[in-house]
Amino acid sequence: MRQQTRSRIATGLDRTRLLRPAARVREGWLAMRACEGPQAGLDGLPLPPARLRLLVDGRSGDPDHFIRIGGQMSDSIRAAVAGSGTAIEELGAILDFGCGCGRVARHWAGLEGPEVHGCDYNAELAGWCRRSLPFLRVARNEVDSPTDYESESFDLIYALSVLSHLSEPLQHLWIAEFRRLLRPGGLLVISVLGEAVVQRLTEDERDRFDRGELVVERPRMAGHNACTAYHPRGYVSERLLLGFMDIRRFDLGSPELELRQDAYIARRPLKLL
Numbered sequence: 001m002r003q004q005t006r007s008r009i010a011t012g013l014d015r016t017r018l019l020r021p022a023a024r025v026r027e028g029w030l031a032m033r034a035c036e037g038p039q040a041g042l043d044g045l046p047l048p049p050a051r052l053r054l055l056v057d058g059r060s061g062d063p064d065h066f067i068r069i070g071g072q073m074s075d076s077i078r079a080a081v082a083g084s085g086t087a088i089e090e091l092g093a094i095l096d097f098g099c100g101c102g103r104v105a106r107h108w109a110g111l112e113g114p115e116v117h118g119c120d121y122n123a124e125l126a127g128w129c130r131r132s133l134p135f136l137r138v139a140r141n142e143v144d145s146p147t148d149y150e151s152e153s154f155d156l157i158y159a160l161s162v163l164s165h166l167s168e169p170l171q172h173l174w175i176a177e178f179r180r181l182l183r184p185g186g187l188l189v190i191s192v193l194g195e196a197v198v199q200r201l202t203e204d205e206r207d208r209f210d211r212g213e214l215v216v217e218r219p220r221m222a223g224h225n226a227c228t229a230y231h232p233r234g235y236v237s238e239r240l241l242l243g244f245m246d247i248r249r250f251d252l253g254s255p256e257l258e259l260r261q262d263a264y265i266a267r268r269p270l271k272l273l
Contacts, residue, residue, distance in 0.1 A: 041067050045109060046132040048101035052125060056100035066103060072257050074107035077158055077189055080250045080265045084187055089113040091155040095181065096136075097174075098162035102129045105136050114155070119147060121223060143223040144170055146177050154181050158189035160252075161261065163240075165227045167219035171240060179243060182268040188244065191252055192231040194262035201230060214240075231262065241266050 041047050041063075050061035057066065081088045088094075091114040096105045099118030108116045119139040120126045130138040141147045143166075157178050163171045178188050198206055205215045212234045221227040231240070237247050244266035253259035 041106070043106065043109060045102075045106050048128055048132070052101040052128055053103075055122065055125060056103050068257060069259070070103035071107050072254055072259070073104045073160055073252060076250065076252045076254075076263065077104070077156075080189060080248075080263070081156060081187060083248075083250070084246065084265060084267065086187075088156070092183075093117065093154045093156075095119065095149075095154045095157045097157055097159040097178070099126070099129055099136070099138070101125050102133050102136065104158075104160060105129065106133060109133070109135050117149075117154070144173065146173075147181065149181050151180050152183045152186075154186060155183055156187045156189070157182060160189075160191045160263075163190055163231070164193045164229050164261075165223060165225060166229065167216055167222045167227065168214055168229075170222055171214075171229070175240060179268055184268060184270040186268045187265060188241075188268065189263065189265050190236075190241075191259075191261040191263040192236065193229065193260075194231050194233060194236075196260040196262070198230070200228075205230070233262065236262070236264055243269070245269050 039047060047053075047063055047066070050063075053061045053063070053066050057069075078088050081091075089112055093115045094108070094117065096116070096118040099105050099120050100122075102118070105116065105118045115137060116135060117137045117139070118126075118129055118133075119141045120129070121141050121143045123140055126138050126140045129136055139148065159174070159178070163174070166174070182188060198209060201209060201215060205217075209215050209230055209232055212232045214232070214235050215230040217228045218226050233249070241247050241264065246265075246267040248265050250263050250265060252261050252263040
């Protein structure tokens with residue numbers, strides 16, 4: 001009920017064009033409350049400031065949580081890739097799409113083998129990664145246009161909590177771009193909000209979700225946490241990932257740190273249809 005109330009308030013602010021400034025005020029307030037923590041993690045890499053961590057997390061700037069959740073996500077990706085028949089060390093190039101301030105990417109610092117790339121539309125986040133994570137090859141993209149990468153550049157692309165904050169047209173634009181960027185047989189990993197969080201939806205939204213429809217709240221805020229998309233499983237496998245093969249759902253969380261997201265891994269066919 002509390003989440004539904006927050007959603008209704010956000011929708012009302014969006015209609016009056018006040019949501020964007022209200023979001024900035026909220027982020028500033030949360031950043032003031034957040035603990036800055038140490039300047040570096042146990043891995044020896046710099047920690048981003050609380051304000052940047054909040055842009056990625058949306059709720060908590062806690063530095064320990066930032067490190068733990070990023071490590072768990074990287075472990076889950078590694079396991080999913082291995083489950084598809086390939087050790088991550090055997091890949092040629094990896095792209096962290098929507099890398100933020102390196103929550104997941106920092107955990108590839110000691111990875112031997114593949115080149116690790118990251119991109120984000122937020123210039124400040126991309127700039128922090130470029131300065132602070134020297135092993136990561138960082139680029140900036142736009143919210144609504146293709147990247148500058150050459151076709152078939154990557155063996156693995158992952159986009160965690162990215163499509164959950166995009167309008168439906170932008171989601172399909174980026175899925176098509178991922179398909180272009182993947183080498184034949186390459187792997188795509190995405191995470192979305194699904195059945196685990198349907199209690200956030202209004203009755204009308206829940207009816208649409210149960211019919212297999214994508215539900216997007218506040219699409220004008222695409223690219224920000226205030227834009228929230230909810231993905232039924234059938235929509236992901238039959239529409240969003242249309243053109244991919246070997247689609248499989250996997251757990252991004254663990255018993256110790258539950259993540260209420262649906263994660264999927266899929267393979268680009270050897271020949272595009």
